[in-house]
Amino acid sequence: MDVEEALEFVDHLALTTTGKHLDSLQKAILRGTWNNQKYKEIAQHHNRSEKYVKEVGFKLWKLLSVALGEEQVCKANFRAKLENLRVGNISLFGNGCIHIGNISADSSQSSKNLQPEPQYNDKFNEPTSNAKPKVCQDLGDAPEPNLFYNRTSELTTLENWILGRTRVITILGLSGIGKTALTLQLIPQIQHEFDRIIWRSLRNSPPLASLQTDLIKFLSQQQESASPSLIECFRSHRCLIILDDVQTIFSSGQLAGNYQPGYENYGAFFKQITESSHNSCLILLSWEKPREIAALEGENRPCKSLQLNGLGPEAQEIFREKGLAEPEKWSELIDLYRGNPLWLNIVATLIQDLFGGSVSEFLSYDTLFLGDLESLLDQQCDRLTASEQQAIAWLANTPEPADISKIPENLQLSPPELLKVMQSLGRRSLVETVKQNGRSHFTIGPVIREYIINKTRHKN
Numbered sequence: 041m042d043v044e045e046a047l048e049f050v051d052h053l054a055l056t057t058t059g060k061h062l063d064s065l066q067k068a069i070l071r072g073t074w075n076n077q078k079y080k081e082i083a084q085h086h087n088r089s090e091k092y093v094k095e096v097g098f099k100l101w102k103l104l105s106v107a108l109g110e111e112q113v114c115k116a117n118f119r120a121k122l123e124n125l126r127v128g129n130i131s132l133f134g135n136g137c138i139h140i141g142n143i144s145a146d147s148s149q150s151s152k153n154l155q156p157e158p159q160y161n162d163k164f165n166e167p168t169s170n171a172k173p174k175v176c177q178d179l180g181d182a183p184e185p186n187l188f189y190n191r192t193s194e195l196t197t198l199e200n201w202i203l204g205r206t207r208v209i210t211i212l213g214l215s216g217i218g219k220t221a222l223t224l225q226l227i228p229q230i231q232h233e234f235d236r237i238i239w240r241s242l243r244n245s246p247p248l249a250s251l252q253t254d255l256i257k258f259l260s261q262q263q264e265s266a267s268p269s270l271i272e273c274f275r276s277h278r279c280l281i282i283l284d285d286v287q288t289i290f291s292s293g294q295l296a297g298n299y300q301p302g303y304e305n306y307g308a309f310f311k312q313i314t315e316s317s318h319n320s321c322l323i324l325l326s327w328e329k330p331r332e333i334a335a336l337e338g339e340n341r342p343c344k345s346l347q348l349n350g351l352g353p354e355a356q357e358i359f360r361e362k363g364l365a366e367p368e369k370w371s372e373l374i375d376l377y378r379g380n381p382l383w384l385n386i387v388a389t390l391i392q393d394l395f396g397g398s399v400s401e402f403l404s405y406d407t408l409f410l411g412d413l414e415s416l417l418d419q420q421c422d423r424l425t426a427s428e429q430q431a432i433a434w435l436a437n438t439p440e441p442a443d444i445s446k447i448p449e450n451l452q453l454s455p456p457e458l459l460k461v462m463q464s465l466g467r468r469s470l471v472e473t474v475k476q477n478g479r480s481h482f483t484i485g486p487v488i489r490e491y492i493i494n495k496t497r498h499k500n
């Protein structure tokens with residue numbers, strides 16, 4: 041079905057259920073929605089207020105929901121719903137009566153087909169209901185949102201990707217950088233685009249089959265006996281699935297993004313979701329980039345990755361909230377701890393506990409104090425291969441960014457091996473790349489450097 045067929049179809053529906061044809065604004069809303077326009081844009085083109093256009097839109101979705109006898113039709117799922125109605129299944133009769141499969145456009149009959157109201161988890165839905173249909177959400181596995189500063193550009197990027205129908209989005213970054221917090225912030229911004237939203241953490245490394253059963257149960261809102269496949273769920277509703285802590289399915293002691301034995305099928309799953317035709321979206325939050333994602337992603341592809349870096353000056357709010365002294369020293373602290381909000385919180389507490397909030401006293405020590413950060417970094421760095429450990433120790437002991445075309449003899453890695461290792465360390469967000477004289481050089485941040493130097497000192 042194309043947009044003109046869809047318009048003709050809805051016009052017949054409107055005629056049979058209300059006795060009137062669609063007017064020009066209603067047609068514009070349907071056309072705009074089909075082409076992924078926002079209410080604001082449609083309103084601008086038609087010199088109407090956004091509020092009025094929304095009201096007309098909501099009445100249209102309501103009419104369609106009742107007439108199709110389906111679950112709620114809304115702006116986000118209108119196109120998918122109509123595209124899912126096979127043209128061969130629709131008959132337009134001369135008397136103005138429409139049949140879609142076994143559904144008739146007689147609203148008194150079709151209303152019997154209405155599904156029971158889904159269960160809502162109200163973590164993000166406004167308690168006061170306006171005319172907008174609510175999204176069916178299961179966010180039970182997500183932590184509560186906390187204080188949150190900035191990240192405007194990241195949120196805009198993610199929103200644009202979602203509006204542009206990206207199917208798989210991976211948010212990557214070190215532990216504590218704010219992947220979970222960012223995604224929690226994103227949900228209220230884009231939830232109206234989806235019919236179903238589910239958040240699951242992979243922290244207990246569920247096998248793919250049990251994760252899929254769990255997802256299908258929620259997404260199809262059906263008992264297991266009649267369950268469709270996940271891709272069918274993705275096609276029949278616009279679904280958003282968030283999988284947090286994805287690194288737990290990857291193997292420790294292997295290069296980044298290699299699956300643990302028994303978890304390799306996750307790779308095929310990510311690939312299938314990227315390559316199949318549907319309007320749903322999977323968001324992965326991980327320390328490591330999955331191998332398939334590295335191969336599938338691209339600017340004009342439905343698979344994209346966001347490398348999350350630290351906070352900028354706005355991280356000062358963390359210190360203000362913790363009551364630290366000497367604001368003129370705060371930016372130095374943010375630089376040293378690379379704007380990682382978890383690290384900044386830990387270090388601010390430490391400065392309060394040991395130095396009564398004096399940042400300069402803390403900074404006067406020659407070595408960077410890690411404290412509780414050490415055990416956090418252990419979790420990430422214990423996963424490195426022996427070659428990665430060698431390479432990162434070399435970088436830790438090289439004060440200036442290193443040129444990998446000049447491999448030191450003690451490294452015992454061939455050029456291709458070193459390239460692979462650097463790529464893997466990059467996929468773990470442990471290594472930073474800087475351009476010098478047109479060539480890429482590699483380095484590590486001060487916290488990781490201090491941590492690696494301490495570790496090698498203990499080993500020797």
Ligand SMILES: Nc1ncnc2c1ncn2[C@@H]1O[C@H](COP(=O)(O)OP(=O)(O)OP(=O)(O)O)[C@@H](O)[C@H]1O
Nearest residue numbers: 186187188189214215216217218219220221381382
């Ligand atoms: N933009 C932000 N403003 C203020 N605090 C933030 C921000 N982002 C994250 N935080 C805080 O930093 C801490 C770490 O954030 P979060 O749990 O989102 O990190 P993460 O990247 O998901 O880490 P992990 O990989 O270990 O799960 C949390 O306490 C969170 O509230």
Ligand SMILES: [Mg+2]
Nearest residue numbers: 219220284285
């Ligand atoms: Mg997290």
